[in-house]
Amino acid sequence: MFILSSDTKIHSELDTKPIQLAIQRFYRDLELTLNKTREMNVTTGDIYLKHSSNVQEEAYMIDINHDTITIQASDSLGYIYALNELSYTFLGIQPFWFWNDQVLQQVPYIEIETSTMESTPAAYRxxxxxxxxxxxxxxxxxxxxxxxxxxxxxxxxxxxxxxxxxxxxxxxxxxxxxxxxxxxxxxxxxxxxxxxxxxxxxxxxxxxxxxxxxxxxxxxxxxxxxxxxxxxxxxxxxxxxxxxxxxxxxxxxxxxxxxxxxxxxxxxxxxxxxxxxxxxxxxxxxxxxxxxxxxxxxxxxxxxxxxxxxxxxxxxxxxxxxxxxxxxxxxxxxxxxxxxxxxxxxxxxxxxxxxxxxxxxxxxxxxxxxxxxxxxxxxxxxxxxxxxxxxxxxxxxxxxxxxxxxxxxxxxxxxxxTYPERYVSAYYEGEHRGIAELYRKYADCAPRYGKHADEGCGDQFYNYSTRQFVSQWLKSDTLSPVQGMNWACDEDNFAKQIQWYAGKCREALENYRRMLSKTADVRNEITAKVLLDDSIGLQYQMYADFAEGGLALCEAYTHYEQQDYMNAFYQLGRAKEAYESAHQSMIDREHGKWRGFYQNDCLTDVKQTAYWLGILMGVVRNIGDGPHFFMWQREVLYAPEDKKVILITNFENHLTNEELYEAMKKKHSNI
Missing domain, CATH: 3.20.20.520 (Glycosyl hydrolase family 115)
Incomplete structure (x- = not known):
């Protein structure tokens, strides 16, 4: 057996920068997976990198003997791939070990049987x-x-x-x-x-x-x-x-x-x-x-x-x-x-x-x-x-x-x-317990915005569509169709487009809530809870919030059409809160090295969606409760016998839009 330990050394005939960095990465892989112990009654082997013009470009040959591993390659990438192969096969380092926070178990050393390993050409040059x-x-x-x-x-x-x-x-x-x-x-x-x-x-x-x-x-x-x-x-x-x-x-x-x-x-x-x-x-x-x-x-x-x-x-x-x-x-x-x-x-x-x-x-x-x-x-x-x-x-x-x-x-x-099971086995500490099914069902949850199988609604659908509707509504143009939606929806007026969007959001909300429930069940059965929360769990949560927010926007417009401005305001608050929840879900997954990772979400920009929904809340409140802004406050906070007796307009400071929404939400929860 070849003994691979933290004392293993790499000797290279070549000294290029790519090879130097590859060797440094391999030493770090050893540190991540092998304990350094003084009482090791084994003889550690070394690794030798030797140049061979007989090996094709980017290829390698690895000969494993009882005291040496010899890697032959003709260029830097050949050596890089060979060292990566040793890390993967014998140390268990997965390609996305860093990005998936792979849990690595340390052992004193690894015994490797003598053998020969040879690379195969990639399908693409x-x-x-x-x-x-x-x-x-x-x-x-x-x-x-x-x-x-x-x-x-x-x-x-x-x-x-x-x-x-x-x-x-x-x-x-x-x-x-x-x-x-x-x-x-x-x-x-x-x-x-x-x-x-x-x-x-x-x-x-x-x-x-x-x-x-x-x-x-x-x-x-x-x-x-x-x-x-x-x-x-x-x-x-x-x-x-x-x-x-x-x-x-x-x-x-x-x-x-x-x-x-x-x-x-x-x-x-x-x-x-x-x-x-x-x-x-x-x-x-x-x-x-x-x-x-x-x-x-x-x-x-x-x-x-x-x-x-x-x-x-x-x-x-x-x-x-x-x-x-x-x-x-x-x-x-x-x-x-x-x-x-x-x-x-x-x-x-x-x-x-x-x-x-x-x-x-x-x-x-x-x-x-x-x-x-x-x-x-x-x-x-x-x-x-x-x-x-x-x-x-x-x-x-x-x-x-x-x-x-x-x-x-x-x-x-x-x-x-078989890919979902293989992927899950690699990163979730060998556990399956329904995790693979969460990945397998992911694409099925997305509504199709068109008639083709590839036309699935991604995160931009629920953010850019909502912002387009909000923007046109803010411009007081709710008769004309939103031109920026004509790529998906051929309805000829704003209200019909809203109805179409509501249908997509309603379908999505049902699908993603169902998968969130299954995710919670799976989570209770596994130990790799953090990775689940960071990955597929986060994405299901975001989509459920997007769909809930989009649907609440549509419900707000239905009330607005009926001049029920107070309920339109409330539904816009629900929409804003849903998008804020999606944004917060990302921020909540910023732990350890991931702190700050989601801070610059400026393309989908979920927080921007919430911000403009907040602006629209103010506009709707102005229409229904302006210019003095006390009637809705009385309606929400005052007892029935006091609402319409106005000897003094209000006994408290005027509520901000957010405070008024929170009061409405509390009242709705008590009904």
Missing amino acids: YRGWFVNDEVLINHWTLNGSTEEPWVMVMEALLRLGGNMVIPGTDHNSKKYSELATDMGLWITHHHAEPLGADMFLRVYPDLNPSFDEHPNLFRALWEQGVQKQADKKVIWNIGFRGQGDRPFWLDDERYETDESRGRLIASIMEEQRTIVRKSVDNPVFCTNLYGEMVDLYQKGYLTIPEDTIKIWGDNGYGKMVARRQHAIDSRTEALPAEDKKHDSHGVYYHASFYDLQAASHMTMLPNSLTIVRDELVHARERGVNDFLIVNCSNVKPHVYVLQAIAEIWSNGDLDHS
């Missing part, structure tokens, strides 16, 4: 995460460090077998590119930032961002971007999109036809390829067929070199069709044609999405793993197997889905029928 919409991670610190959260993001990615990252959005992608390189990862770029260069309007805020007007300024930015990254492993994203992640022709009237747009993008791509080749040997290129780019390419107006990886995108909800643009949802298939399947293709897939409509940002994808598996496997059958990048957002809310997708990028498939 390039596979990784786009750390996008990272507003929680960006404002959260670990041990006082703003960088350490990013270290843990990239460590998890490496443990899942990933090799590529877009290390954040906009400023962050440049700020953390060095860290990504130090950890051994390939870097690629946001589709709005070709070659990872600075955005034109950031450098030249007073100029029109037109390539025709300022070609040399654009070229200079691309040159600078390449020079800054020439020493890194980069998959160079080429293309030309407008500033602010929108089509350039929206700001440049010169390009009115598909032909002219496609011609310009193709010519710019060739220029960008030339710029890269001047500084980089054998560069790898990619381009995103995203939004309008899909249409241009499929119509034949955009020519892309065969060796450039063409990255197809899902619609944000896991379906490989074109993304909905406002109310236009073509559902056009976003996959290569049969005669193009042998070109280089990749996919940009969303475990998290942000669209200001119905996507899931603070919670898991509300669609089944069956859809995820079927879509990605089908894409592979259509030739999409070179590149898979996943929008991982803030990681923690999405770990269940991210680990499932990582199985696909490693193996080419996912046994989704």
Whole structure:
């Protein structure tokens, strides 16, 4: 037997920064899982890292003998994956050990039988995460460090077998590119930032961002971007999109036809390829067929070199069709044609999405793993197997889905029928007791906002829809339909839209309350209560609160239509309270290292929903109780025989909206 203990040492023939960091992580894994004891009557073995040109790129061979473990690899990632494999197989360190607060049991040492372990090639050549919409991670610190959260993001990615990252959005992608390189990862770029260069309007805020007007300024930015990254492993994203992640022709009237747009993008791509080749040997290129780019390419107006990886995108909800643009949802298939399947293709897939409509940002994808598996496997059958990048957002809310997708990028498939049990067994101290069923039923609870299976209502649905209704109500326009809701609801007036929304919220509330009850039953039977509360339990609670808040808004409007302003005010208070409860549920899960994690929820922004419901409460109170604001107070607080005898208007200070609502709630509870 090889004896692995806290005294085990690693000896390396190579001394690159990625290998150094991997060795440090392995030593930390030993500290987490092995006791350091002085009375160990065993001989500890050591680990040797040896370079071998006979081992393929990113691969490894591990020979375990009675006194040594020898790892052979030809590059840094090979050694990183090998050390991660030892941690996983023998120390029990799971890929999301940090993010799921894995409970690790310490032992004095581990006996490992002699054997040989050899890696198998991943299904995708390039596979990784786009750390996008990272507003929680960006404002959260670990041990006082703003960088350490990013270290843990990239460590998890490496443990899942990933090799590529877009290390954040906009400023962050440049700020953390060095860290990504130090950890051994390939870097690629946001589709709005070709070659990872600075955005034109950031450098030249007073100029029109037109390539025709300022070609040399654009070229200079691309040159600078390449020079800054020439020493890194980069998959160079080429293309030309407008500033602010929108089509350039929206700001440049010169390009009115598909032909002219496609011609310009193709010519710019060739220029960008030339710029890269001047500084980089054998560069790898990619381009995103995203939004309008899909249409241009499929119509034949955009020519892309065969060796450039063409990255197809899902619609944000896991379906490989074109993304909905406002109310236009073509559902056009976003996959290569049969005669193009042998070109280089990749996919940009969303475990998290942000669209200001119905996507899931603070919670898991509300669609089944069956859809995820079927879509990605089908894409592979259509030739999409070179590149898979996943929008991982803030990681923690999405770990269940991210680990499932990582199985696909490693193996080419996912046994989704057994995945919930396997996941739960890995993180919940080996307990099942109904936990897996809570995960399995999650996607079934989400109402569909449309007729397709992938159109599940995520956390943005209950927040952006509610805020849209509140905003229009505040503008005193309750006759016209809310235009911002026409992507999901084709009713022609405000009241009918409210009725439609109430139906979705009522369905959701019934489903999530049922699952909250089951979650409570499961919780009583397990020891891993904290993890349950932090993960699936939190998400069920948030959705129940969202649905309750949305439904109370709709009930408030029904009273408002009937000029029953007092009850409308009360129902708005209930809505506000429900969203405040959802926000508080997140804050309550900020314990230990997670303190501050949810503070910057600024995209779904649950607290903002509650805030504007509070504003609407004041407006409704003004209509029904203004301008003197004492009649409702008398109605709620005074005895029946005193309510209408007004010799003095009020004997107490005027109640704030919140105080009045609390008094109403107390009265309702006593009825």
